[in-house]
Amino acid sequence: MPPASAISAAAAARSLRLASRLTPKSAPLPRGFELSAVSTGVKKNAALDLALIHSTQPCTAAASFTQNLFQAAPVRVSRTILDTTGGTGIRTVAVNSGCANACTGVEGDKDAQTMVDLACEAVGAPKGAGLVLSTGVIGQRLQMEKIKAGLVKAGKGLGNGDEGALKSAATAIMTTDTFPKYLSRALTLPESGVRFTLAGMCKGAGMIHPNMKVHDPTTASATRPLHATMLGVLMTDAPLTAPAATSALSHALGDSFNCISVDGDTSTNDTIVLLANGLAAPKTTTMSAADTATFATHLRTFARDLAAMIVWDGEGATKFVSVRVTAPTEPAARAIASSIATSPLVKTALYGQDANWGRILCAVGYASVPGGVALDAGAVSLKVRSNGGELKLVENGQPKYPIDEAVASKILAEEEIEIVVDMGMGSKAQANYYTCDFSDEYVHINADYRS
Missing domain, CATH: 3.60.70.12 (L-amino peptidase D-ALA esterase/amidase)
Structure with missing residues (x-):
């Protein structure tokens, strides 16, 4: 550290x-x-x-x-x-x-x-x-x-x-x-x-x-x-x-x-x-x-x-991240976006500029989706983009191999990043969430908050 x-x-x-x-x-x-x-x-x-x-x-x-x-x-x-x-x-x-x-x-x-x-x-x-x-x-x-x-x-x-x-x-x-x-x-x-x-x-x-x-x-x-x-x-x-x-x-x-x-x-x-x-x-x-x-x-x-x-201005933040989700209902889209935005593993990967996209899908998968909405993992598409470019990582549930790590690194090196998830299934409802990364500084601030 x-x-x-x-x-x-x-x-x-x-x-x-x-x-x-x-x-x-x-x-x-x-x-x-x-x-x-x-x-x-x-x-x-x-x-x-x-x-x-x-x-x-x-x-x-x-x-x-x-x-x-x-x-x-x-x-x-x-x-x-x-x-x-x-x-x-x-x-x-x-x-x-x-x-x-x-x-x-x-x-x-x-x-x-x-x-x-x-x-x-x-x-x-x-x-x-x-x-x-x-x-x-x-x-x-x-x-x-x-x-x-x-x-x-x-x-x-x-x-x-x-x-x-x-x-x-x-x-x-x-x-x-x-x-x-x-x-x-x-x-x-x-x-x-x-x-x-x-x-x-x-x-x-x-x-x-x-x-x-x-x-x-x-x-x-x-x-x-x-x-x-x-x-x-x-x-x-x-x-x-x-x-x-x-x-x-x-x-x-x-x-x-x-x-x-x-x-x-x-x-x-x-x-x-x-x-x-x-x-x-x-x-x-x-x-x-x-x-x-x-x-x-x-x-x-x-x-x-x-x-x-x-x-x-998030504590210790180095990146501003927009999470945009399309899903069958607005509450479902919001729950999924929130799940991604609050995942410590997603946020630390963003800080490390690591294209560990499996963490994003993991956060999608455990989201507490309200209303009994049925989702299909085989219909999900995922991409990330920034001023450094755009990279499709998953399309209709299938990884887009081989992942271009050089392009991914260029995208994640930017200060402002967008994560875009489409749950497929003819989804039209959208929700946005705004979050940041987790850095070493976040730990320092909160370990010493009262001192």
Whole structure:
């Protein structure tokens, strides 16, 4: 195994390159939103560790939460607030890093609620008009005195329209991330002609295999797409009702945050929040069906691009891998893609640039396919491709001997790789999953996480 210092130097160089390529130089905020980021002292070395988001106007809100049995206190508290408010009247979101406030019992719930109360007080919002997100070490209590002082400071530091605020806030919610993940886009609704802004940030690099439900406060249940903690806050000044926000977020997650995997571990804290204050069209209360559908499409693309940053920045990753599967049903295709994306043997082979394609078929073969769908091993086709070329490895269940190892090596030497599986049998349903390789650096990071 190479020395940790050498691996980390390579990872640092890659991080700088990815940040420059994937994040925007300018990141305007939607109308009415203001953000701040401070250091509370929870993290070492005075690193930013608390972000505060505020809207000058009440927002409709939608959120998606982890299905892990040990849901963290901020997940439970935020879900309850959405049930109480019906997803309306939300003014602020507080996000801390360094401590997940998970597996902390009744006291943890009290701390999360106190964070909400303090955030509302810091921005002058009514009590209960805020949400809370946390990430960091599981099983430790929040240092509430530091959090309280930090929220007061963050409230005083809010500044509307500061284009650097989104980057600073994205930095404050990082844990093992190597660069802040954020985007901002100006878009147009076709029927009304309304120009709106969509901005967002997320974090995550390890403990990434989200399996979230989009929470529907009108039924106290959820509509469920398929699935270091993953957190994200999406903000817009588009005029969305609470049901429209919930529907748009559900539509977006199926091809974004719920189809990424770094290590197959689903966090206790995974949360995505969508806030919409309507200031792009203050006289509009309900968008037309055409505009609503267009917004949902924009949000889906936006969320996918944000989620991809998490995979690019996977702990110790050197490769970004798209897994594309065609199968008789969409749930079957998704289950197979997930099985490939989470296989340690597939991921280590990718790191070693080893065309060990039998590992991919093995992962296909043990996938937990729902719905009793019958699959035929004799109908499967497999190929890999990248900027280095394309290589068919299996066609209709038969290996394409002889495998050209030189071409395979050239394909796998690229940083971005695509694995394509067709289950045959006239399959037309498709699913995508995004993953990365497993490297030495991943082991170093997770062996030393608390030190």
